[in-house]
Amino acid sequence: MFTKILIANRGEIACRIIATCRRLGIATVAVYSEADAAARHVRLADEAYEVGPAAARDSYLRAERIIDVATRSGAQAVHPGYGFLSENEAFAQACADAGLVFIGPPVGAIRAMGSKSAAKALMKQAGVPLVPGYHGDEQAPAFLREQADRIGYPVLIKASAGGGGKGMRVVERGDDFAAALASCQREASASFGDAHMLIEKYLQQPQHIEIQVFGDTHGNIVSLHERDCSAQRRHQKVIEEAPAPGMSAQQRAAMGQAARDAAQAVAYVGAGTVEFIADAQGHFYFMEMNTRLQVEHPVTEMITGLDLVEWQLRIASGEPLPLREGQVPLRGHSIEVRVYAEEPAKGFLPAIGTLLHYAPPSVSAHVRLDSGVEGGDAISPHYDPMIAKLIVWDETRERAIERMLGALAAFRIVGVGNNIEFLSRLIDHASFRAGQVDTGLIERERDILLAVDDDVPRAALDAATLWTLRAQRQRAAGLVPATDAQSPWASGDGWRLNGTHQQTLGFRCGEREFAVVVGAQGRACIVDGQAIDWQADGDAFEVTRAGRRAQVHVVADGDRLHVFDGHGHRVLERDDPLAHAGEDEAADGGLVAPMPGKIIGLLVEAGAVVDKGAPLLVMEAMKMEHTLCAPAAGTVSAFLCAVGDQVADGAELIDFAPAAQAAA
Structure with missing residues (x-):
């Protein structure tokens, strides 16, 4: 067995490998980019070395730098994890040439399976059944279109060297083939350095x-x-x-x-x-x-x-x-979900930001968490936006589903958009519960799975109200000298010698507004006319209304309150009318970049009149192409960017006039 290995990867897989090595008494060497200098896998490894700038092509994909670190550190072997160089035959060969053991298959196996088209030819010889399709070397667009027509639509265009859904499109009709092919080729070139495509019948x-x-x-x-x-x-x-x-x-x-x-x-x-x-x-x-x-x-x-x-x-x-x-x-049944930093309601666009609050469920014999991040870590635009893998096990599939729903309900994240509520809806969907899952389920049921729910349960509203009252009291106490802490001016609870004090707190969740009437009678708290018993410990609130007890967590992020009640995550904002006085209600139309990225295509001309949902612009971010569409019927007044531009998150890209505004 080895005594020291280098891990040529990052994130949760690097942390996972380190855990096994630690149990076996094997020392670990981590590599990291400038963006990952404080990453969890760096903190966990016995040794760590920087290998380059943030972009993967300048760091984690620089094979010669990784091998140099391995030899200098005295590592005997290199574990590539998955992704990056894990299926790179040149890297595997370079490890062997340097006297390092590549913890993976032989170079010949990587070569044989590295090209999907060559692999399918080999599998045909081995008698393994294949999907009807074209897996050859001829790549002229017109020829590939002929093959698609011959196979019959729908077809799947897929990058031969691809993985992770990159360089892959389903084409429903021949008229869409050329644009889909060009997009796949661009994406595959950016991700794998290989634009070779194969065409298959889409089942x-x-x-x-x-x-x-x-x-x-x-x-x-x-x-x-x-x-x-x-x-x-x-x-x-x-x-x-x-x-x-x-x-x-x-x-x-x-x-x-x-x-x-x-x-x-x-x-x-x-x-x-x-x-x-x-x-x-x-x-x-x-x-x-x-x-x-x-x-x-x-x-x-x-x-x-x-x-x-x-x-x-x-x-x-x-x-x-x-x-x-x-x-x-x-034995038993296990389910894993991938918790991503992304915005499901926005077409699963990746999200970036800092994990201001990160509270995963408790691990046990039934619940496992593989994560490459901790609270305070940043989700950057440079790498895959996975936050964690949440895995559960139980004796039956039905019990595993309930176990997963409970674990997702206990998972609290503030700071970046995430897919936890989407995962809960998917796990709880009737088709998933029945085991009737196919690759089109999410797209077919997107209206249900991605529905916006701006209702706020009573317990969540009570907890937000109580958090606000506690904050008022803490601010009031801070204004009174410590020597006068028993002063009634320090209580901030609206206490009156006789009678009841009331105030109205306004909250907004999405498009909905809520007014909560709060009173104090003696030392009791009255919320919307009913006495509330409550206790608080940090962000955890135990609220009892009419004999019904609820556990709710409230996490503040600026003016927003993130409320987790075990059934979902609601974001409440204090609705203070004076806070917005004087703001101009009329705003010019426009589209902004949803994340940092590169502009790779302008799909209409300036001045074009378009319908709602019409594709306007294509940008590349996190190695995937994302199409920005018209938010309403209107006119593309001007493009504020050009093909090849690198744009920041929130940068204005298009001056867009909605139809009503354009008419005016």
Whole structure:
């Protein structure tokens, strides 16, 4: 076994690898960019070295710098994690040339599976079933359009070297093919340095099933059951679970055998994932093989009781597989959700900012958290916006669902937009509960899953009111000298010798306004005419109204109160009419950048009259393309940016006049 390894990655996977190494007594070396100097994986590692500026291409993707750090630090091996250089054959070869063990598959296996088109040709020879499509080298746009027409729409355009949904589009009709192809090629070039595309038949309502495989240097290969990754948005996985709901023993055996055949065809060593797509009739087809450990590996660990990172380390050091086919346990059910910094209601646009308040649920034998951040850390625009992976396990799928809903309800984040409420709605959706999940579920049910709920439960409104009263009292106490702390002027509770004092507090949540009448009678607190019993400890409030007790957390962020009542997250703003006096109610129309990024396309001419939802501009951020659309019918008065411009978050991009304003 190794005594010291370098981890060529960041975030939650780096922290995950460090935890296993610490348990095994292996020293760890971290690398980091300038943006990650204070990152959690840097704090946890035994040693850490900077390898370049914030952009991944200048730091985490600089293979020569990482290998230099490995040799200087005395590391014996390099663990690439997943992403970045984990499937880069040149990096694997460079590690070998430097006398370092690459904790991953052989260079030949990475090469064979690195090109999706070449991999499918190899799988065809191995007898693994394939989706109908074109996987060749001819890449002329007109030729690819002919292939799509031949296959029949809808088709899926997919980057041959891709992953994570980048460089991938579903095309419903031939007229949309050219624009989708160009977008995929740009995105693939930016993310992978390779614009090679393949075209496949897009199956309607398919399931995305993958098999975890392991191989050793002694010729043994084993499969560790399946994972269902069908719940996706923008071709990126959102929820993973193991085992797959509704999977029969016969289908599990057939898919496991196909996955082992795929691994055997390339003499696979280490951890790998063979991904299949399955139709409603139970037919399954090879999609790709990821030659690395994947984001969703914790659900496999939870149902098997195994540490897959430890398996990687032992196999890379030459040990045989700990178990053989048929010996891998399968107990209970596990579900994983990816908690992202993003805005689901805005097309899942990534969000950036600082985690002003970060309170994940408590971990236990049933609840696991893999996270690369802590409170106070920043979510930057340079890397994937994942905050954490939340994983639960229980004896049955039904109990695992309830376990996950409870864990999500206890997860509190303030400072960046996130998808926690969206995940809760998805987990609780009737189709998901019934195990009827396919890759189109989120898009079909987006009106339900992304609905804006600006109602505020009574307990949440009470807690916001009580937080405000407490803040008033604390401010009042701060104005009185400490020697006069018993003065009635220090109480700030509106106490009267006789009678009742009342005040009205106004709150706004989205488009809704709430007026709360607060009174004090003696030392009792009266809220909207009813006596309220309450206790507070920091941001935690216990509120009892009419015998009904509720636990609510209130976190202040400037003038906003973030209220978590166990059923959702509401943002309340004090509605003070005087605070906005004199503001100009008329605002010019315009569109601003939702995040930092680069302008890569202007889709209409200045002066164009457009309908609501018309695509106006394309920008690239976080390695993905994002299209800005018209917020209403109107006129594009002028573009305030040009193709190639780097723009900041909130920068004005388009001078847009809504139809009513333009007419005036």
